[in-house]
Amino acid sequence: MKPKIICHIFSSVDGRLLNERWTRPYDGKAPGEICGVYAEVGKELRTQAWMFGKNTLQQLYFPEVFIHAEKDETRDVTTYLGHRASERLFVVADPTGEITYTSDTVRGDNxxxxxxxxxxxSYLKHLRDMGISYLFAGTDGCDLPLAMHKLRAEFGIRSLTLQGGGMINGSFLKAGLLDELSLLVYPGIDGLAGVPSIFEYLGGEEEFPASGQALELLDASVLENGVVKLHYKFHRI
Known part of the structure; x- marks a missing residue:
C-alpha cells in the first residue's frame, strides 16, 4: 500500500516553473501578487503530508551542504521516528544526505x-540530534515505491501532495506513483527552451516516462487574476 499521491504544481502557460521568469499579466501585477493562490489550493487538497525534492528544499530553506565525517560511525538502516508534533508531515527525498538542517520543521510541519x-x-546522527525522522529507500535511496510504502506503513500517511520541481515530479511519473495532477496555470509565458518544466525525467529518447498512463479531467475552473485550475486523475492503461 502507498499513500494517494497528488502532484500539485504551478506553471506558466508553456509549462515552465521559474516564476521569476514569467511575463506579467496584462494588468501589470507582479507574479508574486498572484502566486499565493497555489498555497491556498494546496491546503484545499487536505493531504496528510506534502513533499519537495532535495534541490527545492535547499533553495528555499536549508542551503548549507552537510560535510560527512572521514571516520564514520556504524550505520543502522532502520526507520527512525523523530519529533512529530504537527498534524501534517513534510517529506523530502535526499538520497545522499546533503541537507544540513537548522530546524526539524518546514512551515511548522515535522x-x-x-x-x-x-x-x-554521522549524517544519521545529525538527523537524530535534530529530531528529524528518516526512512531508507534502497541502497541508492531512489526506490520511490518502497519509500511510499514505508510512509504509509510506518508513518500512517494515507495522502501526500508532491510539490517539488520537475525532476522529482518526473521520477514519480516514471514510477507510476501519481494518482492525481492538480495543475494551476499562471497567465504568463517563459518561452526559453531548457527552463525547468512540470515533468523532467532524465532518460534517453527511447524512454517514455508517462507510458501506460492517461489523464481524466475531473475539474476545470478559472480563479482570480486569470489563473486556471485543472484537476486530473491518472489512469493505468
Missing amino acids: IVTILGEQVSG
Whole structure:
C-alpha cells in the first residue's frame, strides 16, 4: 500500500516553473501578487503530508551542504521516528544526505527525509540530534515505491501532495506513483527552451516516462487574476 499521491504544481502557460521568469499579466501585477493562490489550493487538497525534492528544499530553506565525517560511525538502516508534533508531515527525498538542517520543521510541519542506505552514520546522527525522522529507500535511496510504502506503513500517511520541481515530479511519473495532477496555470509565458518544466525525467529518447498512463479531467475552473485550475486523475492503461 502507498499513500494517494497528488502532484500539485504551478506553471506558466508553456509549462515552465521559474516564476521569476514569467511575463506579467496584462494588468501589470507582479507574479508574486498572484502566486499565493497555489498555497491556498494546496491546503484545499487536505493531504496528510506534502513533499519537495532535495534541490527545492535547499533553495528555499536549508542551503548549507552537510560535510560527512572521514571516520564514520556504524550505520543502522532502520526507520527512525523523530519529533512529530504537527498534524501534517513534510517529506523530502535526499538520497545522499546533503541537507544540513537548522530546524526539524518546514512551515511548522515535522520533517521526514528519504535516504539511501549508503548515507553516512554521522549524517544519521545529525538527523537524530535534530529530531528529524528518516526512512531508507534502497541502497541508492531512489526506490520511490518502497519509500511510499514505508510512509504509509510506518508513518500512517494515507495522502501526500508532491510539490517539488520537475525532476522529482518526473521520477514519480516514471514510477507510476501519481494518482492525481492538480495543475494551476499562471497567465504568463517563459518561452526559453531548457527552463525547468512540470515533468523532467532524465532518460534517453527511447524512454517514455508517462507510458501506460492517461489523464481524466475531473475539474476545470478559472480563479482570480486569470489563473486556471485543472484537476486530473491518472489512469493505468
